[in-house]
Amino acid sequence: MEGSLTLLAVLIALLAGLAIGKAWERYKLKDGRWVDRRRGRESPHYILGLNFLVASQIDPAIDELTKAAELAGDPLEIRLILGNLYREKGQVGRAIQEHQSLLQRPSIRKLEHANVLLCLGLDYKSGGFVDRALSAFTDVLKLDPDNRYALSNLEKIYEEQHQWDDAYKTRQRLAALDDPEHQTAHLAILGFLENERGTQALKRMEYSEAAGRFEAAIELDATNTPAQLNLGDVHFYLGDVAAAIQTWERLIERSPERAYLTFSRLEGAYPHVGDTRRFPELCRSLIAGFPQDWRARLALARHLDGQGQPREALDLLFDALVQNPHALSVHQAIWQMLSHLQLPTALVDQYIDLTRGAIFYADPHICVRCRYRSTELLWQCPNCHEWNTFVEERIAPAKDTEATL
Numbered sequence: 565m566e567g568s569l570t571l572l573a574v575l576i577a578l579l580a581g582l583a584i585g586k587a588w589e590r591y592k593l594k595d596g597r598w599v600d601r602r603r604g605r606e607s608p609h610y611i612l613g614l615n616f617l618v619a620s621q622i623d624p625a626i627d628e629l630t631k632a633a634e635l636a637g638d639p640l641e642i643r644l645i646l647g648n649l650y651r652e653k654g655q656v657g658r659a660i661q662e663h664q665s666l667l668q669r670p671s672i673r674k675l676e677h678a679n680v681l682l683c684l685g686l687d688y689k690s691g692g693f694v695d696r697a698l699s700a701f702t703d704v705l706k707l708d709p710d711n712r713y714a715l716s717n718l719e720k721i722y723e724e725q726h727q728w729d730d731a732y733k734t735r736q737r738l739a740a741l742d743d744p745e746h747q748t749a750h751l752a753i754l755g756f757l758e759n760e761r762g763t764q765a766l767k768r769m770e771y772s773e774a775a776g777r778f779e780a781a782i783e784l785d786a787t788n789t790p791a792q793l794n795l796g797d798v799h800f801y802l803g804d805v806a807a808a809i810q811t812w813e814r815l816i817e818r819s820p821e822r823a824y825l826t827f828s829r830l831e832g833a834y835p836h837v838g839d840t841r842r843f844p845e846l847c848r849s850l851i852a853g854f855p856q857d858w859r860a861r862l863a864l865a866r867h868l869d870g871q872g873q874p875r876e877a878l879d880l881l882f883d884a885l886v887q888n889p890h891a892l893s894v895h896q897a898i899w900q901m902l903s904h905l906q907l908p909t910a911l912v913d914q915y916i917d918l919t920r921g922a923i924f925y926a927d928p929h930i931c932v933r934c935r936y937r938s939t940e941l942l943w944q945c946p947n948c949h950e951w952n953t954f955v956e957e958r959i960a961p962a963k964d965t966e967a968t969l
């Protein structure tokens with residue numbers, strides 16, 4: 565009898581404890597009154613705030629979410645969003661303050677801690693406090709090692725700081741978290757990062773390390789153009805002209821649209837191996853294979869002009885102009901040839917006819933991801949920081965439609 569009463573008392577105490585625990589979870593004492601934590605998300609202010617957020621109306625979103633937070637006893641997730649909204653508005657100081665105050669909460673859980681640190685890292689980043697952003701993202705990874713968002717932000721900071729080794733390791737971690745079908749994109753980026761490491765070695769004149777890095781980059785992604793150019797350059801510096809030529813010719817096979825990057829290199833290298841006809845042959849075979857290739861025509865025209873054949877050169881340049889009337893380099897070359905030929909009226913008229921209506925832009929390239937424009941080919945976009953997104957922008961009435969953008 566005594567025993568069963570004790571058991572009953574224990575059971576009742578247990579149930580009461582559970583009930584109080586549940587209530588504690590739901591309610592919170594704030595300013596002398598009990599606040600229902602769930603009311604935050606159920607209040608119209610929360611929904612209104614999210615609606616404003618979706619419509620990118622930041623100020624009213626802040627107003628509504630502030631009200632929702634107050635009603636619900638300042639839950640962490642709403643204060644976190646509010647901090648992010650201040651950052652979006654450009655009030656970085658206020659965002660930092662908001663997020664730092666969340667870190668002071670005694671009951672903060674591990675993953676919440678990581679989330680707050682991530683937001684704080686983004687605040688620091690947008691305020692230009694690179695070192696503090698770096699340590700915030702690093703701290704996120706200590707709490708949550710697989711946090712992709714922290715990893716990719718960290719990688720971008722390392723890239724901006726030219727800390728290519730760290731950027732490489734960070735990208736490896738990102739790749740390890742991703743599915744097999746996404747590995748090609750990671751390998752391509754790792755290739756660019758490896759190429760940057762090689763370029764650094766090249767600046768230190770450590771040729772064998774540089775060559776190893778460029779080879780590794782090509783191993784990661786056989787179409788990595790800068791690594792192939794650089795590897796050829798290293799061979800050339802070290803006096804192995806045949807290997808340099810082989811490397812650059814292999815680049816042309818793999819990416820004929822980038823062939824022009826090897827032109828001045830190959831034009832200079834072929835005579836070293838006693839072959840003066842190979843360069844014009846290369847240009848002619850590229851023109852035959854890719855009729856829209858104005859750069860091969862320009863290169864061949866310059867070569868022929870150097871051999872004292874300005875009239876043949878000019879015909880090639882007129883063809884190049886039809887393919888890309890916006891290339892300033894073609895116009896400059898044309899005037900040079902016309903001048904060599906003493907400005908024959910018929911040819912000057914032909915030039916004027918061809919260029920009528922063309923709008924000039926030095927050598928336009930465009931990022932396919934963010935539409936950033938550049939006057940040269942870039943391997944990493946300065947605007948969206950993506951790798952290998954630049955294509956030649958052409959508005960030419962080209963006959964080959966697939967080449968136009």
Ligand SMILES: [Zn+2]
Pocket residue numbers: 931932933934935936945946947948949950953
């Ligand atoms: Zn871009």
